[in-house]
Amino acid sequence: MKEYLPEIVKCVRCGRCRTVCPVQQVQGWEFAGARGRMQIAMGMASGLEPSAGMIRSILTCTTCHQCVTECPTGADPQQVTRAARRKLVGLGHATPHQLEMQERIRNTGNSLGDKSARTAWITAHQVPGESGYVYFAGCLASYRYQSTATATYGILEKFGVGLLEDEKCCGSPLFRMGLDASELIEHNSRQFKEAGAHTIIVGCAGCYSMFREQYQGFGVLHLSEFLADRLDELSLSQLDISVTYHDPCHLGRTYGIYDAPRQVIEKVCTLVEMKASKENASCCGGGGGVRMGYPELSGSIAEELKNNIPDGIDYVVTSCPLCFRNLADTGVKVLDLAELVSMAMK
Ligand code: SF4
Ligand code: SF4
Numbered sequence: 001m002k003e004y005l006p007e008i009v010k011c012v013r014c015g016r017c018r019t020v021c022p023v024q025q026v027q028g029w030e031f032a033g034a035r036g037r038m039q040i041a042m043g044m045a046s047g048l049e050p051s052a053g054m055i056r057s058i059l060t061c062t063t064c065h066q067c068v069t070e071c072p073t074g075a076d077p078q079q080v081t082r083a084a085r086r087k088l089v090g091l092g093h094a095t096p097h098q099l100e101m102q103e104r105i106r107n108t109g110n111s112l113g114d115k116s117a118r119t120a121w122i123t124a125h126q127v128p129g130e131s132g133y134v135y136f137a138g139c140l141a142s143y144r145y146q147s148t149a150t151a152t153y154g155i156l157e158k159f160g161v162g163l164l165e166d167e168k169c170c171g172s173p174l175f176r177m178g179l180d181a182s183e184l185i186e187h188n189s190r191q192f193k194e195a196g197a198h199t200i201i202v203g204c205a206g207c208y209s210m211f212r213e214q215y216q217g218f219g220v221l222h223l224s225e226f227l228a229d230r231l232d233e234l235s236l237s238q239l240d241i242s243v244t245y246h247d248p249c250h251l252g253r254t255y256g257i258y259d260a261p262r263q264v265i266e267k268v269c270t271l272v273e274m275k276a277s278k279e280n281a282s283c284c285g286g287g288g289g290v291r292m293g294y295p296e297l298s299g300s301i302a303e304e305l306k307n308n309i310p311d312g313i314d315y316v317v318t319s320c321p322l323c324f325r326n327l328a329d330t331g332v333k334v335l336d337l338a339e340l341v342s343m344a345m346k
């Protein structure tokens with residue numbers, strides 16, 4: 001952790017991140033938030049033996065990026081927390097849920113540990129993909145939200161977008177938990193090269209940030225960006241519904257993709273903004289391995305988010321299957337962006 005000391009000491013303990021960290025807001029104590037995690041990282045850098053409380057604090061960050069956006073000194077508690085996770089794993093402190101995720105992916109190539117075929121969702125006509133664009137479905141759409149994968153590819157195949165021969169998890173769950181994702185990165189990168197892909201299209205915010213951060217040699221677009229540039233080429237009708245949009249942290253706050261999904265939504269129905277949106281959007285609580293390791297905390301953060309949903313809307317639209325899952329579990333009516341567009345396709 002010593003190499004992160006220059007980043008850690010940027011924290012002047014002003015406490016501004018305390019007001020925005022979704023975990024601290026739900027749990028209400030210092031070491032559940034970004035400032036506390038910076039202090040723990042400082043302790044680890046000084047050789048402090050990690051306690052169970054320290055490990056829990058480091059592992060309960062959802063990687064929502066709020067603290068990074070808010071910090072007046074430019075500190076990056078999220079990066080420091082991720083480094084602390086790697087360090088804890090290196091010291092032999094991997095928790096059962098981290099080890100379980102590692103095993104699932106090692107045995108099945110997906111984060112669900114599902115042994116069925118990854119491509120069982122493919123009902124649409126599969127195109128050769130000579131366009132150089134490839135759709136990467138991701139684990140959740142391939143195994144849990146197959147209607148999302150089908151809807152997404154039903155749109156993309158019209159533009160000659162291809163699929164990979166042998167897609168595996170992008171590695172995001174491992175990377176976020178501080179585990180080694182290098183084999184998956186190598187595998188998928190080889191697949192992209194063999195497919196002749198110059199650009200990967202994803203419908204998942206987690207896959208999007210993983211490709212942006214950890215893969216090299218390919219462009220990456222979220223489905224919303226790809227569609228926003230081609231709306232006139234799709235024959236879309238106007239739906240008589242109103243929706244609100246949940247900005248996934250790994251798409252919005254982290255990469256500033258705010259306009260594209262809104263352009264797509266406004267093309268087909270009425271959009272009513274959340275009470276807090278864009279850079280102030282609430283975290284769904286699902287990211288960073290928190291849903292898997294700390295489901296009660298994750299659910300409490302999702303419940304908090306519900307306070308931002310405006311009255312009278314028909315659906316919350318999102319563009320990330322993990323947000324979809326966490327919000328749907330609280331009883332919210334959620335639609336993936338691809339399903340909304342599919343509903344409007346003539
Ligand atoms: S906002 Fe930045 S400087 Fe202030 S306590 Fe948080 S991490 Fe430290
Ligand atoms: S990334 Fe989000 S959850 Fe993690 S410390 Fe920062 S504000 Fe809290």
